Amino acid sequence: MRGLGVLILALVAWRVVTVGLAEGYPATFWMSQLINGLVLGGVYALVALGYTLVYGILLMINFAHGDVMMIGGFTGFFALQFFMALGWLQGPAALVALALILIVAAGMFGSVLTGVTLERVAYRPLRGAPRLVPLISAIGASLFLQYSVLLIFGVSPRVYQKPALIEGGFRAGGVFVPYTGLIIFVTSLFLMLMLYLIVQRTKLGRAMRAVAEDKGTAALMGIDVDRVIVFTFILGSALAGAAGVMLGFHNTVVKFNSGFIPGLKAFTAAVLGGIGNIPGAMVGALLLGVIEAIGPSALGIPTEYKDIIAFTVLVLILIFRPSGLLGEVVSEKRA
Amino acid sequence: MLLPSVQRGLRIGAIAFAILTYLVLVGLPLRLGDLALPILAGAMALFFWLALRGGKSKQDVFNRQPALLFTAGLSGGLTAGLLIAALLAVFVNLTSSGVRLQPIFDKMTPPNLAALYGVAPGAIVGGELSPLAWLQQALLLTVASGVGAALVLVERWARGRPTPRISALRWIPLLLPIALFLFVLWLGMPGVTFGGNNRGTIRLLAAMVTIGAGILALRAAHPGRERQLLSLLYLAGVAYLPFTLDQFQNSVLGIVFIFVMMGLGLNIVVGFAGLLDLGYVAFFAIGAYMYAFLSAPFSSPWLSAQLQSLGIPANAPLLSFWMALPITMLAGWIGGVLLGIPVLRLRGDYLAIVTLGFGEIIRLFMLNLAELTNGPRGLLNIAPPYLFGYNLGNPRDIFILGLIGSAVIAFSAYRLDNSRLGRAWIAMREDQDVAQATGVNLVRTKLLAFAIGALFAALAGQLYAARQTNIFPENFSLFVSIDALSLVIVGGMGSIPGVVLGALALKGLPEVLRGVDEYRIVTFAALLVTMMIVRPEGIIPSTRRRRELHEEAEPVVGEDVPSVLERLAPELKSDNPDGGKK
Numbered sequence: 010m011r012g013l014g015v016l017i018l019a020l021v022a023w024r025v026v027t028v029g030l031a032e033g034y035p036a037t038f039w040m041s042q043l044i045n046g047l048v049l050g051g052v053y054a055l056v057a058l059g060y061t062l063v064y065g066i067l068l069m070i071n072f073a074h075g076d077v078m079m080i081g082g083f084t085g086f087f088a089l090q091f092f093m094a095l096g097w098l099q100g101p102a103a104l105v106a107l108a109l110i111l112i113v114a115a116g117m118f119g120s121v122l123t124g125v126t127l128e129r130v131a132y133r134p135l136r137g138a139p140r141l142v143p144l145i146s147a148i149g150a151s152l153f154l155q156y157s158v159l160l161i162f163g164v165s166p167r168v169y170q171k172p173a174l175i176e177g178g179f180r181a182g183g184v185f186v187p188y189t190g191l192i193i194f195v196t197s198l199f200l201m202l203m204l205y206l207i208v209q210r211t212k213l214g215r216a217m218r219a220v221a222e223d224k225g226t227a228a229l230m231g232i233d234v235d236r237v238i239v240f241t242f243i244l245g246s247a248l249a250g251a252a253g254v255m256l257g258f259h260n261t262v263v264k265f266n267s268g269f270i271p272g273l274k275a276f277t278a279a280v281l282g283g284i285g286n287i288p289g290a291m292v293g294a295l296l297l298g299v300i301e302a303i304g305p306s307a308l309g310i311p312t313e314y315k316d317i318i319a320f321t322v323l324v325l326i327l328i329f330r331p332s333g334l335l336g337e338v339v340s341e342k343r344a
Numbered sequence: 345m346l347l348p349s350v351q352r353g354l355r356i357g358a359i360a361f362a363i364l365t366y367l368v369l370v371g372l373p374l375r376l377g378d379l380a381l382p383i384l385a386g387a388m389a390l391f392f393w394l395a396l397r398g399g400k401s402k403q404d405v406f407n408r409q410p411a412l413l414f415t416a417g418l419s420g421g422l423t424a425g426l427l428i429a430a431l432l433a434v435f436v437n438l439t440s441s442g443v444r445l446q447p448i449f450d451k452m453t454p455p456n457l458a459a460l461y462g463v464a465p466g467a468i469v470g471g472e473l474s475p476l477a478w479l480q481q482a483l484l485l486t487v488a489s490g491v492g493a494a495l496v497l498v499e500r501w502a503r504g505r506p507t508p509r510i511s512a513l514r515w516i517p518l519l520l521p522i523a524l525f526l527f528v529l530w531l532g533m534p535g536v537t538f539g540g541n542n543r544g545t546i547r548l549l550a551a552m553v554t555i556g557a558g559i560l561a562l563r564a565a566h567p568g569r570e571r572q573l574l575s576l577l578y579l580a581g582v583a584y585l586p587f588t589l590d591q592f593q594n595s596v597l598g599i600v601f602i603f604v605m606m607g608l609g610l611n612i613v614v615g616f617a618g619l620l621d622l623g624y625v626a627f628f629a630i631g632a633y634m635y636a637f638l639s640a641p642f643s644s645p646w647l648s649a650q651l652q653s654l655g656i657p658a659n660a661p662l663l664s665f666w667m668a669l670p671i672t673m674l675a676g677w678i679g680g681v682l683l684g685i686p687v688l689r690l691r692g693d694y695l696a697i698v699t700l701g702f703g704e705i706i707r708l709f710m711l712n713l714a715e716l717t718n719g720p721r722g723l724l725n726i727a728p729p730y731l732f733g734y735n736l737g738n739p740r741d742i743f744i745l746g747l748i749g750s751a752v753i754a755f756s757a758y759r760l761d762n763s764r765l766g767r768a769w770i771a772m773r774e775d776q777d778v779a780q781a782t783g784v785n786l787v788r789t790k791l792l793a794f795a796i797g798a799l800f801a802a803l804a805g806q807l808y809a810a811r812q813t814n815i816f817p818e819n820f821s822l823f824v825s826i827d828a829l830s831l832v833i834v835g836g837m838g839s840i841p842g843v844v845l846g847a848l849a850l851k852g853l854p855e856v857l858r859g860v861d862e863y864r865i866v867t868f869a870a871l872l873v874t875m876m877i878v879r880p881e882g883i884i885p886s887t888r889r890r891r892e893l894h895e896e897a898e899p900v901v902g903e904d905v906p907s908v909l910e911r912l913a914p915e916l917k918s919d920n921p922d923g924g925k926k
Contacts, residue, residue: 131873139880144620147878149869151869152866152868160862161370161449215883230591273697279464280694280697317705317709323697331690
């Protein structure tokens with residue numbers, strides 16, 4: 010099995026080298042692809058953290074997490090409309106910055122509300138049920154969220170308009186860097202840092218880690234397990250909400266199913282890094298973003314196959330290294 | 345005691361308000377038209393009943409004292425009524441002050457707005473919400489909650505009475521399918537005007553209910569001669585159905601039974617072997633495309649070029665439907681094994697995600713490999729099956745083929761379930777490590793589950809391709825997998841008659857209820873979640889599943905999984921309450 014993996018890796022490397030030599034793209038092309046990849050990776054990381062946090066504690070894939078993110082994108086869109094009507098986005102830079110922060114906060118709020126409701130309605134009654142049961146419930150919840158949004162807000166996609174201030178970008182060493190890309194990347198790094206501090210330095214974070222380690226013992230130590238789980242959902246959904254808004258600015262549209270594919274990819278990222286492992290999710294997501302951005306041109310295949318690359322990476326990782334890059338083996342042991 | 349009951353009422357009221365708001369936002373009152381008021385009020389009464397009675401474990405004080413029950417109920421109804429009236433007032437005021445709601449909420453166009461007040465007719469007077477409307481809303485919901493509370497009392501009274509036992513009554517459910525069948529026949533007779541324009545729909549519905557009732561009745565019958573006789577009778581009835589129904593009814597039942605074939609295959613993978621496969625549509629697609637390649641090679645640019653270079657005329661089917669059967673089956677088998685090998689080491693939710701990825705990869709390939717699959721333009725002019733020169737492509741014959749296919753697959757699945765292999769699957773589903781330790785060859789068992797399941801799906805796919813005659817990549821989206829999975833789950837995982845019932849409920853009913861098609865997926869999704877919470881074992885649970893899912897509730901914390909012995913024989917546990925638990 011291991012030999013096969015090395016063989017596949019060698020084949021891919023060989024293909025990349027031959028294509029790279031044959032096509033001869035300039036270095037700036039690769040740099041700008043790398044930047045695209047990092048920006049996308051930052052967004053994936055925020056969503057992937059939600060998967061990893063919930064998986065770490067409940068050992069369950071929150072299939073609806075991508076849709077929680079989509080709801081954040083919608084909430085953020087309405088906040089954007091609101092501030093645009095108020096005229097804040099045409100105002101001075103400080104006001105625009107404040108408005109943008111509030112928009113992201115609105116997205117986070119929308120997602121948190123969804124995530125907590127989801128936990129209460131669809132997951133909590135199923136604690137202790139066989140493992141397929143909550144997964145199926147999560148699939149149902151995912152469909153329910155998507156199609157409720159379709160019914161309530163309609164089919165037409167919502168278009169995010171960037172305020173003039175963050176339109177465009179700058180050049181660094183011949184490589185064009187869009188402002189939104191930079192903002193997205195910095196914001197996601199900041200949010201990840203915040204999460205890390207919460208998990209490592211606060212009392213609730215310690216409780217979270219204890220529950221992830223062993224629910225029974227944690228409960229005996231006086232930790233309210235239900236509360237910790239709700240808190241986990243709050244953290245994960247808040248990150249997803251921020252990601253939803255930023256993805257809205259990045260892709261310029263949100264629609265009812267725009268959370269599905271990014272959600273799947275973020276899950277891939279979480280698995281790539283080792284699910285249940287917080288730094289792993291961040292590393293895996295950045296890696297996946299870069300692979301996806303560079304992959305089609307490096308392998309010399311059309312960009313329509315971008316999604317296939319992500320899925321193939323997922324399948325290969327699960328087959329050859331189910332523990333992910335930084336994780337312990339969970340796919341067999343605890344599954 | 346009064347204050348807690350009011351608090352409880354407030355909570356229930358808030359939930360009722362959330363539900364009503366959701367229903368208004370998705371535009372249900374609009375769709376229901378004149379019926380909106382009675383239906384919504386009835387639904388709310390039912391909701392209050394369910395909310396007030398509590399679960400089985402919650403035999404709390406509220407349920408014992410009528411006064412407290414009504415306090416909780418009425419305060420809940422009042423809360424919900426006032427909140428919904430306030431919401432409507434906000435909407436009305438916004439609209440009358442010129443704010444357009446429609447860009448945000450799709451269903452809130454000004455003409456629709458009036459209809460959305462179906463909850464309170466006559467609520468808008470001259471563009472303003474009339475003061476009376478507040479009262480009306482509050483009253484309506486309070487009455488609904490009162491009815492709900494009364495229902496709790498009625499239910500308790502009814503439960504307190506001994507149920508009469510008359511042995512002759514046992515025959516009523518057994519003979520019901522026969523009565524329904526006669527009803528279907530009667531509706532088809534010339535000169536019957538019952539139901540007017542809806543006669544066709546009623547007949548279709550009655551036919552589906554007949555099949556479903558037949559299955560349920562067979563389960564209620566005594567095993568042995570009684571069941572054998574009845575099943576022969578019912579089978580004869582079902583076999584006669586295609587000849588009496590019209591084109592549309594046959595075509596609906598045809599697709600239902602194609603899904604039965606697929607569901608039976610998925611039931612082997614998910615229900616018997618416990619491998620959650622979310623990419624099952626891939627095998628359905630493999631079967632359909634394989635038959636399409638063999639039957640309409642001229643649709644595929646690459647294939648027709650190859651055939652021409654070999655000197656074979658590409659403008660005719662290569663093989664007939666029957667000759668193609670073994671090849672599609674083989675293709676499905678190989679597809680199943682090819683999916684199975686890489687995922688051998690994965691379990692549970694990982695498996696689900698990887699199979700989902702596989703399904704998507706297959707679909708993306710179908711979409712992008714335009715040379716072979718003709719991309720989104722699809723493969724066209726697939727030949728229908730012929731038998732002795734007679735064209736079997738019409739809805740009636742497709743339905744018959746679906747029935748035959750389902751019967752063959754159901755019989756195979758039944759035999760498999762009770763075979764050595766079937767027991768190995770169940771052992772593997774319950775606990776892989778123990779199964780391996782007792783000598784089950786995991787690799788072989790898993791691969792066989794995937795391969796056999798895939799084979800059945802490929803068969804269904806071939807029949808589907810022959811029915812449609814043109815197939816496109818979007819016919820094979822993730823939703824086919826989800827449909828198939830939901831029908832297996834709703835019917836009851838691992839239960840063969842459950843698959844038929846699930847397919848009738850999930851594929852057949854939406855066809856009948858064309859009008860509410862918009863709400864199909866949402867209803868599905870809500871049903872899936874509710875089902876998991878209330879009755880995870882499905883409509884017709886397989887006996888083993890029911891035992892597994894309804895042992896005593898495990899403690900919320902801790903992960904201790906009961907041993908295999910406990911699962912298979914829960915009665916052992918009562919002797920030794922602490923045994924087996926860590």
